[in-house]
Amino acid sequence: MLATDFLGIHLKNPLVLAAGLLGTNASILKRVAASGAGAVTMKSIGPKPRAGNPNPTIISFGDVVMNAVGLPSPGYMNLDREWEGLKGIKVPLFASFYAGSVGEFAEVAEAIVPHKPALLDVNIGCPNTKSHGAIFGKDPKVAAKVVTAVKEVSGKIPVMPKLPPSDNALEVAKACVDAGADAIAGFNTWGPGMVIDINTRKKVLGFGTGGVSGPAIRPLMVKKIYDLYEAVDVPVVAVGGITTGRDAIEAIMAGASMVEIGSGTIYRGMDVFAKVAAEMESWMRENDVKSIKELVGSAH
Amino acid sequence: MLATDFLGIHLKNPLVLAAGLLGTNASILKRVAASGAGAVTMKSIGPKPRAGNPNPTIISFGDVVMNAVGLPSPGYMNLDREWEGLKGIKVPLFASFYAGSVGEFAEVAEAIVPHKPALLDVNIGCPNTKSHGAIFGKDPKVAAKVVTAVKEVSGKIPVMPKLPPSDNALEVAKACVDAGADAIAGFNTWGPGMVIDINTRKKVLGFGTGGVSGPAIRPLMVKKIYDLYEAVDVPVVAVGGITTGRDAIEAIMAGASMVEIGSGTIYRGMDVFAKVAAEMESWMRENDVKSIKELVGSAH
Amino acid sequence: MPTNLPQTYRITDVIEQTPTVKTFEFAHELDFIPGQFVMVWVPGVDEIPVSLSGPSQITVKNVGEATAALHKLKKGNFIGIRGPYGNGFALPGYKVLIVGGGVGIAPMKALAQYGDKDFTSIIGAQTSDEIFFRNYFPGLHVCTDDGSEGEKAFTTVVADRLLGEQKFDAVAACGPEIMLKFLYQIADKHNVPMFFSMERWMKCGIGICGHCAIDPTGWRVCKDGPVADKAILENSEFFKYKRDMAGTEVKL
Amino acid sequence: MPTNLPQTYRITDVIEQTPTVKTFEFAHELDFIPGQFVMVWVPGVDEIPVSLSGPSQITVKNVGEATAALHKLKKGNFIGIRGPYGNGFALPGYKVLIVGGGVGIAPMKALAQYGDKDFTSIIGAQTSDEIFFRNYFPGLHVCTDDGSEGEKAFTTVVADRLLGEQKFDAVAACGPEIMLKFLYQIADKHNVPMFFSMERWMKCGIGICGHCAIDPTGWRVCKDGPVADKAILENSEFFKYKRDMAGTEVKL
């Protein structure tokens, strides 16, 4: 009932582990795959070994999750053992990656492509570094260049830029689609935001600020996905604050063909995927809905 | 201990009722004044009678509050009895207002000035109408024109534009200050966002979308206030998700000279002002802080 | 964390009470105090305040756009509910006179059915066709303007008589504001505590938009009410004027 | 709603345990299971995982930037704490052998003090100066590499002997990974269930970033651990390699 396909990728359900959560190595990715996800995304792969930002890197309170992990990565050249470990993973594997220049995006993509991930998730949305991520996703022209460069080396693997939630996200999305993007994912974390510890008058996160995710930003995400669905002709993927079957269905009705769950693992554990899938199924049965496809964009 | 002054306005505490909450008439404004607020803001006054958007106009869940009240107002020409009722109010009274053109901003301001509010709070940030509010606060040039027009009729009353939380808020703020703004308030509601009822596949809010407020957006607000504090030379006012003494102090440390509370009334009742004031006082006593002024911007 | 988001439930039954009044039962049970109300979302149309006539039940008169749309809904359709909100009836003493006029009969039925008092009841409408919920009211006196059922009299006239004959600890009422205006004078004359369910334009329903706040106290009908006692009613805007959707004053 | 935000508490006492190890008491009492850890924020510097040596107490060895900065803090300064996190010791049976090496003595003190078992204890360090918390351990055997106190032997040697002499239901241990590597072999040889507090690089501390997940099971040291039993330890990356802050593998 939940089975669907996305750009030709068969998914047992439309619920994907979002990039950067749990996806740091092959072992944990396989564990998430076994706990119900329809597909899993590897932690964004970088052009060089990178330690990321100092701790605290991840905090949460109420409906808010904040992180400034800062894209730690062993670098694409140090991932052979992980690729090896990922052989035989039971669900489609998506590869997220980032870089520090348009050329470097092609370089990293080129190194990833031979390992045949089901999808290239292009991280042009992370707000937690000064030199990578969102700086490539805020200007439609720059974003388009990244997509063009990646498409040149991606072969048959679909390319999906994952955008920052900027005011101009629709323009960026359109530029990416014009440059050949096969799908658009929205969104990376919001803001960034800041938390100050009043006793010490210091910013809590090691990076000073951090991208905001979790249920707090879900209504903001839903609105932008709703608009994206009308703005572009490629499938749209919703990411942001989804923690329940209701939330996933809401995002799908707004226009998403697939939804990703990240912070939901904090609220409901690693098996949030199985839980959300069960909730979706029970709602679909009650409401006599037979397939995900008939829900996509149905609130328009 | 909490007493401070803001642009020469004496405040018994730096906690102000935000525009649009409870401030719809003189009677309720006086009640809020009596329940501990340092100052109160009248519901934004419009250029004409305006019914606002259909219900549902206000919803909340978890840390999220959403509204699309849509600036209902009897219009400035129908407020004589309210002005009359407001005579003798025990705390400074701020007047928020909106309009549909630059000229109309001056027209409404001119009608308000004779009633001598302590501050003119210029609403160029509301996302819940198509023709008013945020459309004047997103382009630095337009925002500056509004400020210039209002300053021409404001006399001695300080003028404070209240901005939408756009990506370009710093530029807008600078343009407003260059145009003569005496202070900058950040921010009106975020997004807007959207909530879809999955059973009916309908948008819940009558307007379809609604501005997001409440604790969910506090970290986003704090970061922007932190940046605003460094960007402009006039006092900055923080609004967004403040519900506790800790939150108020955090916003002040980020750079706010005064903080406004709106959605906090949902979480802690109308006397949220007295509660927050008490929490601030007890923290200040424990930490040997003597005045609000010494906290302003102290996290920088 | 307060949740104030309409939850949509299926309508499980629609009961035609009168040519203009229907009761809608929905698939969810609320824990409520008689006199409390819910905000009822007619999906895609409007959201309006309606008193609960039971834990899973509202009873609504077709008077305009939202109520007409609601009246079109059938068993199996969804309505959105948030609440219950407000204070509900908190009545002193034991012997209570209930007065319900028009669709104001609906919340009084909840009080009569679930309230733990010695009730005497008066319900009234223009004509017998518009009287409903007869079976729920103990010690019932029916009044109609045209005399088609019960006494040909206003409810207030019967109330005046009963209050003169017997000693009541309280009068609880809901109905058109003009009815309540007269009932106020009568209860005041007989020196009986009064508890009237009042209406004002509502947006938030939870006491934060200020739209339903009355002069001169800022008493919020949605949060501090909707049940007002004499201290709230006297010297207030009630019976004199109200505010419309824009907030503009309208004479009553 | 989970709250995973460092709360800053004042340090109420700093106890110099050894030339390199200090105990910090803070003005807040945590409800914890021995073996659980907290993320300790040294404001403005870094946040690191540290086991609780008591409900309001951590005991930390100065080994690098964060721990050095922590060691500079005085009574009255603030430290940030979030947690407790992880599983803690859940031990079978009654007769338990505790083994603590180096600063690994700290969490074992919490177990010895608050655990409800019949404990025999071995603690060891390079020299007598680095032995601390002596008074908390029942049936104590002290070992030092240089023989300056107790036996001149590794803790593992003493453990091997005791496990040969008496029947234990479990071995609970914390210490350098190399010590635990040998202890694994010894416990295995004597067929005694083992429970070792393990370390891997931590970022979130709450099981969602994946950074501390080990091969080949994806067992997360922060959430599923830090206390690992034999099933987790055997055929795993433990004792062989770990991952650094970037996630790059580092041989042990």
Ligand SMILES: Cc1cc2nc3c(=O)[nH]c(=O)nc-3n(C[C@H](O)[C@H](O)[C@H](O)COP(=O)(O)OP(=O)(O)OC[C@H]3O[C@@H](n4cnc5c(N)ncnc54)[C@H](O)[C@@H]3O)c2cc1C
């Ligand atoms: C606390 C309370 C309890 C109520 N209980 C009941 C009940 O049990 N049964 C019942 O039939 N009616 C009840 N009403 C009245 C009901 O809310 C209105 O009849 C309904 O809102 C009319 O909406 P409409 O769109 O059909 O009509 P419209 O033509 O839009 O309005 C007709 C009149 O209804 C009132 N109204 C409309 N919208 C609102 C609003 N958002 N808030 C307050 N009043 C509004 C106004 O007086 C308006 O002039 C109650 C009202 C309140 C305040």
Ligand SMILES: Cc1cc2nc3c(=O)[nH]c(=O)nc-3n(C[C@H](O)[C@H](O)[C@H](O)COP(=O)(O)OP(=O)(O)OC[C@H]3O[C@@H](n4cnc5c(N)ncnc54)[C@H](O)[C@@H]3O)c2cc1C
């Ligand atoms: C579950 C657990 C419990 C621990 N309990 C204690 C304890 O009770 N007392 C004590 O003194 N130490 C304890 N440690 C070790 C402590 O975390 C490190 O000593 C500390 O992080 C060193 O930080 P530094 O900046 O001073 O040193 P650095 O020079 O930055 O690092 C030195 C070494 O410390 C380790 N380390 C640094 N940062 C981290 C991190 N974020 N996560 C994991 N390891 C890190 C690495 O192995 C690194 O090579 C514990 C570690 C873990 C995982």
Ligand SMILES: Cc1cc2nc3c(=O)[nH]c(=O)nc-3n(C[C@H](O)[C@H](O)[C@H](O)COP(=O)(O)O)c2cc1C
């Ligand atoms: C701890 C953490 C790490 C993240 N790392 C990455 C990353 O490496 N690459 C990326 O594209 N997005 C990253 N994100 C963003 C998420 O993939 C996701 O877009 C965002 O968190 C919103 O979804 P959520 O609310 O479900 O978490 C990270 C988010 C979190 C919370």
Ligand SMILES: Cc1cc2nc3c(=O)[nH]c(=O)nc-3n(C[C@H](O)[C@H](O)[C@H](O)COP(=O)(O)O)c2cc1C
């Ligand atoms: C119900 C509601 C009505 C509002 N109406 C107005 C308004 O009329 N004018 C205005 O400038 N801001 C209005 N706002 C925005 C608030 O003043 C405030 O900027 C925003 O809600 C963020 O603060 P908070 O999180 O404390 O509510 C409204 C907000 C809410 C929730």
Ligand code: FES
């Ligand atoms: S309806 Fe908003 S305060 Fe009553």
Ligand code: FES
């Ligand atoms: S530290 Fe993040 S999963 Fe363990």
